[in-house]
Amino acid sequence: MSKPNKLKIFNDPIYGFIRIPNTLIFDLIAHPYFQRLRRISQMGLSYLVYPGAHHTRFHHALGSMYLMQKSIQVLRFKDVEISNDEENGLLGAILLHDIGHGPFSHAMEHSIVEGISHEYISLQFMNELNKMFNGSLTVAISIFTGNHPRTFLNQLVSSQLDMDRLDYLKRDSFYTGVAEGNTNAERLITMLNVVDDKLVVEEKGIYSVEKFLMARRFMYWQVYLHKTGVVAEQLLIKILKRARHVLDQGVDLNASSALIYFLKTRIDQDKFNNETLAVFAKLDNVDILSAIKEWQESKDFVLSELCKMIVNRRLLHIKVKKEPISNEKMRLKMEKIKEQLGLKDFDETSYFVFTGKIENKAYDRDKQNINILKKNGKIVDVAKLSDHLNLNALSNTVTKYYICYPKEAV
Template sequence: MAQTNKLKIFNDPIYGFIGTPNELIFNLIAHPYFQRLRRISQMGLSFLVYPGAHHTRFHHALGSMHLMRQAIRVLRFKKVEITEDEEIGLLAAILLHDIGHGPFSHGLEHVLVLDTNHEAISLHFIEYLNKEFNGALDTAISIFKGEHSKKFLNQLVSSQLDMDRLDYLKRDSFYTGVTEGNISSERMITMLNVYDNELVVEEKGIYSVEKFLMARRFMYWQVYLHKTSLVAEQLLIKVIHRAKQLLEEGEALVSSSPLLFFLKHDGSINFDDETLNLFSQLDDVDILAALKSWQSHSDFVLSKLSTMLLDRNLLHIKIKNKPVDDQLILSKKDWVKSNYKINDKQLEYFVFSGIISNRAYNEKHQNINILRKNGKLTDVAKASDHLNLKALSQTVTKHYVCYPKESV
C-alpha cells in the first residue's frame, strides 16, 4: 500500500488545491476500489445534453471531503466538540459515501443489481475496507449508518443539508454551465452550528438556505430530469433489460466478465467479498464497450437501442403535467409494429410512458432547522419570508411518453 512521504494535493477546478489530511485518507484514495470512481460518470448520461458534464464520482468525493474539512473547522471554532477520531470518521465516511455507485451512477441503479441501492453497496465496500485497514473505519461506519451518539455527525454526511449536496450542486452547475444552480457552499458552511445534538443553520444564514433549495429545484428540472437525459437513461435501462432477456433465452452476448455476471443475475445478490470484487471491476467502460459490440448484434432490438445511444439519435420524448393519452400510445405502437416489423413484446422497448417526480425540500424527514437568536428552532419553510419554500416541500409529478422520432 502506498505511503505518504510528502504532501499530496489535487488541483480542483471548484475549490483549488485539496490536500490529503492524513495517511489513512491518502491510502483510501489510492485504493483500487476508490480509483474506480474515476471511471464512473457523476451525472450519468447528462453529457448528451451538457457537453461539459464529464466529471466523475472521484471529483465529487474529493470535493465533499474538502467541504467536510471546512465544516469541521467552523464547528470547532464555535466550540462544538469533534474529537480527532470523529474527524477521521467524518472524512472517511464522506469520502466513501458514493463508492457503491455502479456504471453511470443513478442511471443503472436497481437495474444491474435489482434489490440493492448504492448506499447499501457503499456500506459493503466500507466494511470490506475496514477489515483491510484493521478497524480504522469503525467510527466512519458508525457515522455512515447513523448509529453514532452524536447525531449531527451523520447529518453532515447524509441529510438535506449535507456536504454531499453542497458539493454536487456547485460542481454540477460548474460542469454543465448552468449558472442558476451555483451556490455558495462556503457561505452555507460558515452558517452551520449544532444545537441539542442536531445540525442547524444560524438565523443569518436563512437566505443562503433559500438560495440552496431554489438552486436544487432548478437543477433537478433543468438538468437532472432534463428530457433528453431522461430518455437516454430510459434507453440505457431498456438495453440492459434486453441483454438480460437474450441471455435468459440462451443467446450469446459479448461483454466483460463483471458485466456478464450481473446481467445473468436477476434475483437477489449476496454481496460477499467475491461479488464485491466483481462489482469493483464494473464501470462506465464496460457499458460503453458492450454498446459498441451490441450495435452489430443480430437481435434488432438490442442493435437498434445500442446504436441510438451511441449516435445520440434518441427517441422523441414529451413531458406533460397530466397522464399521457392512451390513444397516442396505441397509435405510436401501431406505427412501430408496422415499420419495425416487431412483435407486441418488443414494442415496449420503443414506445413507453412513465412518471417523474421531485420535491426540493422534505419538511417531514431530516428537516433544516433555523436557530433563532432567541435560541428557538424553526423549520426553514416556516422561518422563510419567501412563500416559494412552502411550495418546494410539495411533490411535483410529471408524465412522459417516448416513441421514435420518425413516427412524429
C-alpha cells in the same frame, strides 16, 4: 520496494487546492475500490445534453471531503467538540458515501442488480475496507448508517443540508454551465452550528439556505430531470434488459467478464456476497460503453437499434405532460411503431414505446428539517421563518409524466 505515504494535494477546479489530511485518508483514496470512481461518471449520460458534464464520482467525493474539512474547522471554532476519531469518521464516511455507485450512476440500480441501492453497496465496500484497515472505519460506518449517537455527525453526511448535496449542486452547475445551480457552499458552512446535538443554521444564513433550495429545484428540472437525459437513461436501462434477454435465449454477446456475470446472474440483496462485491468492483463506464459499441452489430434488431441510438445520439422523442398518458394513446403509438419497424409483438415494441414519471421535491418538511437558529435562541424550520413565497411550494412534490417513442411516430 513500496514508497512511504506522502500527504498530497489535489488541484480542484471548484475549490482550488484540496489537502489530504492524514495517511488513513490517503490510503483510502489510493485503494483500487476508490480509484474505480475515476471511471464512474457523476451525471450518467447527461453529457448528451450538456457536453461539459464528464466529471466523475472521484471529483465529487474529494469535493465533499473538502467541504467536510471546512465544516469541522467552523464547528470547532464555535466550540463544538469533535474528537480526532470523530473527524476521521466524518472524513471517511463522506469520502466513501458514493463508492457503491455502478457505471453511469443511478441507471445501474435498475439494471445490473435488482432492488439494491448504491447506499447498500457502499456499505458493503466500507465493511470490506474496514477489515483491511484494522477497524479504522468503524466510526465512519456508524455515521454513514446514521447510527452514531451524536446526531449532527450523521446530518453532516446525510441530511437535506449535507456536504454531499452542497458539493454536487455546485460541481454539477459548474460542469454543465447551468449558472442557476451555483450555490455559495462555503458561505453556508460558515453559518452552521450545533444545538442539542443537532445541526442548525444561524439566522443570518437564511437567505443562503433559500438560494440553496431554489438552486436544487432548478438543477432538478433543468439538469437531473432534463427530458433528453431522462430518455437516454431509460434507453440504457432498456439496452441492458434486452442484452439479458438475448443471453437468456442462448445467444453469445461480446462484453467484459464482469458485465457478463451481472447480465447472466440475477443478483438481489440476499445474493450480494463478497464474491459479487469483487466482481462489481471491476465494473465501470468503460465496460458499458465498449459493450454498447460492440452490440450495435448484434443480429438482434432491438438490441442493435437501441445501441445505435445511444452511440449516435439518435434518441427517442419524448413528450412531458402534467397528466398520466392515456392507455389509448399508448396503444395507438405501439401499433404504429410495431408496424413501422416490423416488430414481432408488443413486447419488442415496448423497448421503443414506453411511459414513466418524474418527480421533484426540493425540500422535505417531514424528514430532517433544515432548522434556523434565531438570535433569541429559538429554533424554527426554514419554511416557517422564510419570507420567500416559493419555499412552502418547494415542499410539495411536483410530478410529471412522459411518453417516449421513435421520431418516425411524431
